[in-house]
Amino acid sequence: MTRPVPFSQRRYFPAVLGLGSFAAFVIAVEFLVYADILNRFIIPPPSDVIGAFPRVIMEEHVLARFTQTALEALAASVLVTIFGVAGGVLLYQFTLLRRATETWVAAIAAAPLVLMYPLYLVIFGRNATTIVMMGFTAGLAPIILKTLEGLSGTRRVLINVGRSFNLTRSQQFWKILFPAALPTIFVGMRLGLIFALINIVGVEYLINFGGLGQLINELAERYDLAGTYAAICFVILVSIIVFALTERLERWLRPAG
C-alpha cells in the first residue's frame, strides 16, 4: 500500500496535464506571434491580452455591465421558472392537452428561437426588455419538458403509497408528485438559466445593447484587438463560473440518493 505511486497515476495528474497543455498552448501562441509566424494583427500575443484585462475592467465599466447582464439573466430565469414549471404541471394534469401539444413543445425546444431577435427588436424596441424576453423565450420550452419529465417519472409505488393513505388530489400533488419531481425540475431550472444566459449575452452582442455582449461588440468595432480577446475571455470566465456554481447548487439542493 505504501509503495510510491507513479506520477502519471496520482490523483491530480489529469488536472495538471489539462491545465499544463493549456498553458503550453498559450505560450506556444505567444512564441509564434513573436516569431511572426502568426499575424499579430489577427492574433494578439497572449501577454497583450492578459495586459488588456485591467484596462478593460477599469475603463469599460465591466462591473456595471456584468451587473446588467446578471440582472437580465435573473429576470429571464425567474420568468422561465414561473411559466415553465406552471406549463409543465398543466400538461401533466391534463393528459389530453399533453398528448396534443407535447411534441409541439419539444419541437419549439429544438427550434432556433434566438433568430426571432429582430422581431423582438421591433416589438419591444432596442432595450433590456427585448433581451429579457429573448432569454425567456429560449428557456421556456426546455423547463416545461423537464418539469413534465420529472412529474411523469414519479415512481408508481410512491403514487400508490399516496393513494393508500387516501390523499386528496392536491395533497397527492404537493406531498408526493411535486417533491418527487423536484430534482428534475432543478435540472430544468438550471438548463433554463443557462439557455437564458447564452441568449442574453448573444443578443446583447448582436443588437449592441446592454452588458457584457455589447462590450465585445464595441471593442471589436474599435479594432481593439487585445481588448476584444480579453473581453471574450472574460465572458467565457463568467459563463464557466455561473455554470459551475449552478451545478454545485443543483447538487446541493438535490436530495441524497
Next chain:
Amino acid sequence: MTVVAMPSGRMPGAATAEPILTVDNIVKQFETPDGVLTAVDNVSLSVRPGEFFGVIGPSGCGKSTLFNIIGGLLDGYDGTVRVAGETVDGPHPSIGMIFQEESTFPWRSVIDNVAFPLEIAGLPKSERYDRARHFVSLVGLDGFERRFPAELSGGMRQRVSMARTLAAQPKIMLMDEPFAALDEQTRLLLGDKVLQIQQELKQTTLLITHNITEAVQLSDRIMVMTYRPGKVKRIVEIDLPRPRTSEIVSSEAFGRYVAQIWSDLREEATRGLVEDESRKLRGGAGAPP
C-alpha cells in the same frame, strides 16, 4: 486421473486422451484500496476432450477471474494456461466464450450476430451465412434469423450468444454463468439444449456457475472452489447416465451429488457471507472488478 467407472454415453476413450485444456498454478492478485486481494490462488485443472467440466463456487471466489484468464482477456497473472499444449497469450482461436451478461449486439439481427465471428475471420459472405444458419438452427431459433435481439426473450438472446460462439467452431467452449440472468424454468430447459448440443458436437465445455443443480445436471466433473482466495476445494466426478435431461433433477443419485457439493459449498458460502457483511460494515470495497 484414473477413472474406473465410465459414465455411460460418453465418448469412449475420452478419459485416456491428452487433456485439451490445462491450467497450471494460476495466481491472480488485484490491488484494491484495502490492499492486495488474491482472487485466484494456485488453481490447477485439466479438461479432457469432449468433457463437460463444471466449476462451482460461492460469489466472490474468483470464478469469473479464472474465466477471463482462460479466455485470454485478463493478463498479469502467474501460472500458465495451455490449449492442446500451446500456451495461451491473449484470446485464443480454439477458445470460445459465452458471457454471463446479455452480450448480443443490439444492432445486428440474429443471423448477423451469429455470423459475427465469421465476418471477423474474413469468410466470404455466402459461406458465413450458410454456417450461421446452421448454428441458428442448432440452438433452435429457426425462423428468427431476421429478428433483432430486442424482439427476443432473455433465453432466446442467450441462445443467440451460444450460436455465435459455436459458429466460430472453438475446440473449447467457456461459459460464465450463462443462465444467471434467466428464470428457473428457462434455465432448466436451456440446460437441456446445452447438453444436447454438447453431446451432438462432442464440444469440450467448461461451465462456471454458482448453481449446484445446473452444475450437477450438466457436468462430467465438477470443481468446487473456496471463497476468497479462490482455491480448488475438491473435484467431484458426476457418475450419472447420459444422455441426461432436466428430468434427472428428481432422481435420487442426483440428490446425493447435490447434497455432497452443497455441504462443501455451504462452509464457503457462509464464510463469504460473513466476510462480505463485515466488509460492508467497515465501509470497504466489495469484490474486485
Next chain:
Amino acid sequence: MAETGRLSAPSLAPSWVREHPVTALRIFIIVTVLLAWEGLARSGWLYRDVVPSLVAIGHALYETLADPTFYVHLYATFYEIAIGMAIGGVAGLAVGILIGGSKLMQRAYEPFLYYLGPCPKIIFFPVMIMWFGVGPGSKIAMGAISCFFPVALNVAGGMREIDKVLIRVGRSFRANTWQMVTKIYMPAMRHPIINGLRLGLGVCLIGTLLAETKLSNRGIGFLVIQAYTLFNMPQMYSLLIVLFVIAIGANALIGRLGGLDSIRRS
C-alpha cells in the same frame, strides 16, 4: 386516465371529435391562435404591422417562395451550414473518440469541453471575422465551432457507455483494432452519435444564421435583418416561418432516422 375526461368534448359533439380528441384539440388550439392573431392584427391596438394580418403573411410567404433570389440566399446558408457541420462534426467525432477512449484524456481535457460547451458561441464572431474575413468563411467557422461541442461531448459520453461485455465479445473473437472500431464501437455508439449530430445541427444553424444577421450580404440571416431594416414585417414573419420549418424538419428527420433504428434494433 381520469383527467382525460376533463377536456374532452361534450357528448353533443360529433362522434369524430369523441373518437379523435387529440386531433380535435390540436385543430381547436391552432384555429383559436390564428383567430386571436387575426383579431389582434385588425384591432389596431398594437403598433402598425407588428402583428400583420394572416393574409399579409401568407402573401409574403408566397412572394418569398416564388422569388428566385430567395433560393440563392437559401443555397448560401445551406452551403455554409453543410461545410460547418462537416468540419465541426468530424472534429467532434475525432475528439470525442479520443477523449472517451481513455480515462486520462477524459479527466485532463473533458472539463474544457464541458465548461466551454454552454458558453455563448456568437461572441467568437468578431474573432472569426478577423481570421476568416467577412464572407462565408466566418459563418462556416461559427457553424463548425457551435456544432463541435455537442458532437464531441455526446461521442465521449457514448464511448464510456458502451456495454463493456460487447468489447469483451469482440476481443474474444480476436477482432483487430479497425474491426473493433467499425464493428463494435461505432454501431454501439450510434445513438449518442445521432443525438450529437442532431443537437449539433441545431446549434450550427443558430451559429451560422446569427452570424449572417450580424454581418453579411447573403443568406437567410441577411434576408431577415434586411426585412428588419426595411421594416417589412410580413416578410420577416414569412422568413422566420420558413426557417423554423426547415430547422424543426431537419431535427425531426435526424431524430426519426435515429428513432427508427432504436425501435427495430435497440
